[in-house]
Amino acid sequence: MDNQIVDLYLKDAATKHDWQAFLESLGINNFAEREVDQIDFTIGIYQAGELVATGSVAGNVLKYIGVCNKGVTSGARFNTIVSELVNRMFAKGVYHLFVFTKLKYSESFQHIGFSELTHSDEAAFLETGSPDVHDFLADVPTVSDQAHKKVAGIVMNANPFTLGHRYLVEQAATENDLVYVFVVNTDLSLFSTAEREQLVRAGTSDLSNVIVVNGGDYMVSYATFPAYFLPSKDQAITYQTTLDARIFRDVIAPALHVTTRYLGTEPTSRTTSQYNQVLNQELPPRVAVKVVDRQVAALSDQPVITATEVRQFIKNGSLQDLKAYVPDTTAQFIQNHLVTLQTRIQKGMNIDGN
Amino acid sequence: MEIKETAVAGTLESSDIQIMISKAADGIQIDLQSDVEKQFGDQIRSVITTTLNEMGVTAAKVKAVDKGALDCVIKARAIAAVQRASQTTDQPAWEVL
Numbered sequence: 001m002d003n004q005i006v007d008l009y010l011k012d013a014a015t016k017h018d019w020q021a022f023l024e025s026l027g028i029n030n031f032a033e034r035e036v037d038q039i040d041f042t043i044g045i046y047q048a049g050e051l052v053a054t055g056s057v058a059g060n061v062l063k064y065i066g067v068c069n070k071g072v073t074s075g076a077r078f079n080t081i082v083s084e085l086v087n088r089m090f091a092k093g094v095y096h097l098f099v100f101t102k103l104k105y106s107e108s109f110q111h112i113g114f115s116e117l118t119h120s121d122e123a124a125f126l127e128t129g130s131p132d133v134h135d136f137l138a139d140v141p142t143v144s145d146q147a148h149k150k151v152a153g154i155v156m157n158a159n160p161f162t163l164g165h166r167y168l169v170e171q172a173a174t175e176n177d178l179v180y181v182f183v184v185n186t187d188l189s190l191f192s193t194a195e196r197e198q199l200v201r202a203g204t205s206d207l208s209n210v211i212v213v214n215g216g217d218y219m220v221s222y223a224t225f226p227a228y229f230l231p232s233k234d235q236a237i238t239y240q241t242t243l244d245a246r247i248f249r250d251v252i253a254p255a256l257h258v259t260t261r262y263l264g265t266e267p268t269s270r271t272t273s274q275y276n277q278v279l280n281q282e283l284p285p286r287v288a289v290k291v292v293d294r295q296v297a298a299l300s301d302q303p304v305i306t307a308t309e310v311r312q313f314i315k316n317g318s319l320q321d322l323k324a325y326v327p328d329t330t331a332q333f334i335q336n337h338l339v340t341l342q343t344r345i346q347k348g349m350n351i352d353g354n
Numbered sequence: 355m356e357i358k359e360t361a362v363a364g365t366l367e368s369s370d371i372q373i374m375i376s377k378a379a380d381g382i383q384i385d386l387q388s389d390v391e392k393q394f395g396d397q398i399r400s401v402i403t404t405t406l407n408e409m410g411v412t413a414a415k416v417k418a419v420d421k422g423a424l425d426c427v428i429k430a431r432a433i434a435a436v437q438r439a440s441q442t443t444d445q446p447a448w449e450v451l
Contacts, residue, residue, distance in 0.1 A: 076368065079421070083366035095360045095374070112366045113387055113419035130360055130376045130417060 005084050008042040008054065019044070022051045026066040034230055039063065043084055045077060053077040055085050061223050062086075062099040075108065082112055086128065095129040098223045100243075117218075118246040125224065125243045127217075136216045137255045140180070146257050149177040152290075153248070153258040155219045156181065157228075157307075159189040160334070161199040162326050164264060164305035171292050172262045173207045180256060182215035186222040188229045190311055190341060190349050195333070202329035218247055220275075228271060229353070241275045245282035253287045260288045268306055311351040314341050355410045361438030364423075364431040371423035373402070373431045375439040378415040382406055388420035401425050405432040409447055414439075 010016045019042065020031055038058035045053040055065040062085055067078045089097055099109055106116055106124035114126040117133060127133065143149065152172045158165050172179045183200055187193045197214060204210045217223050225244045227237045252258065261283055266272040276291070283289050305325050313322040314334060323331050334341065345351055360376040384399050398420055405428075406414060414436075423431070437443045 073368075079366045079368070083372070086372075087362070087365060090362045090374075095362070095376075111389075112421075113372065113417070130374060130415065 002047050003045060005043050005045055005080065008044045010036065010039065010042055018051050019054060022054065022068075023064060023066045026068070028064060028066060035063075041088070043081065043088075045080065047071075053081050055081040057085055057089060059222060060089070060094055060097050060217075062097060065099075065101075075111075078108060079112055082109070090129075096127065096131060096217070097129050098125065098127050098217070100125055118243055118250050120239070120242045120246065123239060123243060125247070133218060133251055136218065137252070140213050140256060141211055142256070143178055146178065149257070150175075150260075151178045151180070151256060151258045152176040152260040152262055153180045153182060153253065153256070154262045155184065155215060155248075156200070157184040157189060157220070158191075158196045158200050159307050160191045160196065160310060160326065161203045161330050162305050162307050162310055164307075164325075165200070166203055166327055168262055168264050168292050169204050169207065169210060172260075172290075173210055175290075176260065177209060179207075179210045179262075180258065181210060181212045182219045183212060184220045184228075185215050185217065186220075186229065188222065190314075190344055190351050199330050199333055202333075203327045218252060220244060225275075228275070231353075232271075234274065237271055237274050238278060241278040242282060244275075245279050248279075249283050249287050258287060260290055263289060263291050265291055265293055267304060268308065308352065311345075314338065315345050315351060317342070355436060355440045355442065357411060357414045357436070357439045358441050359439060361435055363434035363438065364427075366419060366421060368421050369423060369427070371398075371418055371420045371428050371431050373428075373435040374417040375435045376415045376417075378413045380413045382411070382414050382416065384416045384418060386418045386420065388418075388422075390420070390422060397425070398423075398428060401428045402432050405429050406436060409433065409436050411436055411440075 008015050008019055010019060039056045040058055042054060042056040044051050053067040056063045065081060067081060069077065086097060099114060101109060101124055103119055103122055103124050106119060106126060109126050110116060114128040116124055116126045118125055154168060154172060156165055169179060169181060181200055181204065183197045185193055197212065201212045204212060220228050222229055225240045227240050261279065263276050263279060266276055280289050310322060310325050319335060322334065357375055357377050360374065362372065362374040364370050364372040366372050382403055384402055386395060386399060388395060388398060402416060402418060433447060437447065
């Protein structure tokens, strides 16, 4: 089996032990269960009974790639491993892949067809395949003479679209010629991506200068910012949000001439408030950041509108309370689909996160 | 031949080339990455374009990552990618070979 690619089954304790020891010897140290659990498959190369190269895939992200170059042409094993991972994903019909890596390895990936989206001081984020970020941007609707217009962007999960979101969009719409609302693409929320997008569209349809777009893999996606969806350490959040913010600043904003990003204040979510803090550090001066205070709700004892609260109302079936929090379009949708939504919650959908 | 879906052929190993073909509105655009781009870039592009033309492909987006492949390899990988992308792997295009 020397120098052949083999599947590694991490469920097997001995295999996992070897695999982890090998990666640790190369300086990879994060083996938290929720990281390792995400892995879909792992491959490796053995030589004389020793693991000398390995790589894994989780979703559409390559992970845990480690290679020992002792005794072989530098880069040969790396190319073999990445080639095999990429080809297996292509065979499954997944043609668009990402990798997060230490900055020093960015070049190795670029050498085999990956292109760097952005990097921070320690990490780089690259993609390969199709459709890539240029295809994504080419599909975003634009208006004539956009380069000379005042354009703003908002990224929201809108799970579901509330009056708080509406207020934020309205503010941006009155202060700009054009507003892009990017809806988070990752489908891990109570309301599905299609439902969230539909409710944002319905709730902003009277604002003629608002364009609602799916944020794809590039804005708060499971690939770029897993901490938004999984409880994570502060360090991981800062690391991921820095890359997310830089993609927006360096790739998205220049292509669409976005000069201001609007944010809502986040008094209740730790992850989101940390994200906002990083956006404030990273985006200016190239993209201005405008923080809009949360609108005071109609109810005197409820100071802020949050989608988290709305999801609680759905769980308890309190449709009357909900009306003060969401636009009619969202309220109507919830009323029509209450049973479906409640079933999702009963089946274990987490509603306390984002 | 019409490109119906994204497909790929080849690997990233030495002496090979990985060719990915996807749909395009019109024309053949080639995005080539190669260490010998300076010396052989035009030759590699021309082999890919000629092969695609011979197969009757007029519109495609091609992404190629070359690791020093010879012309015959480039041609073989291009044919395989086109056949996969046009869902015609059951009817091999012998005449192109």
